[in-house]
Amino acid sequence: GEDVEQSLFLSVREGDSSVINCTYTDSSSTYLYWYKQEPGAGLQLLTYIFSNMDMKQDQRLTVLLNKKDKHLSLRIADTQTGDSAIYFCAESFTGGGNKLTFGTGTQLKVEL
């Protein structure tokens, strides 16, 4: 089975960088994703990375993928109070029919 683990909570000061980590066990993933969930709402796709890439940068977001260690991270530069939310990593698999396996979620709190 697939297990995707994240640390539960991260607190940062406004303007600092945030790094949210994710570890997974199944190496057959095709794409890995980062989603943001605000209270009482659905999920918003922030970014994704193909499994044969090491890094992807998109404005304030940087995704790093270490396939050897099965480790995925999301760095948010210049974190703002509006970034406070729960962040989920997720992976899809070859032959998985678009199914996603979600991580346990990390609650990011941005303090002034």
Next chain:
Amino acid sequence: GAVVSQHPSRVICKSGTSVKIECRSLDFQATTMFWYRQFPKQSLMLMATSNEGSKATYEQGVEKDKFLINHASLTLSTLTVTSAHPEDSSFYICSAVSEGGLSYNEQFFGPGTRLTVL
């Protein structure tokens, strides 16, 4: 573009009644929709995969007679919680994949439905 709506956003019902939740793709056709359940401060648990015109595929441990899924058109899937009980209280989220979808298989998520069973 790529908006998914859910209705209702919140519902409170009595134990033993049935509740229907609708998931609509507003500006695209969805060959596949997914239904998730999320408990407070927990991750999303996939309940079932809904394909237009065919029977839903349920994940292990999800009772198909309890959670009825119908995907009658390319823009609408419904989840009916039958004979609801307090333990069915949860946040239900649907997602949709666009027909002829993107290479990275993006799922577009609805805003969720909060079900409370008294």
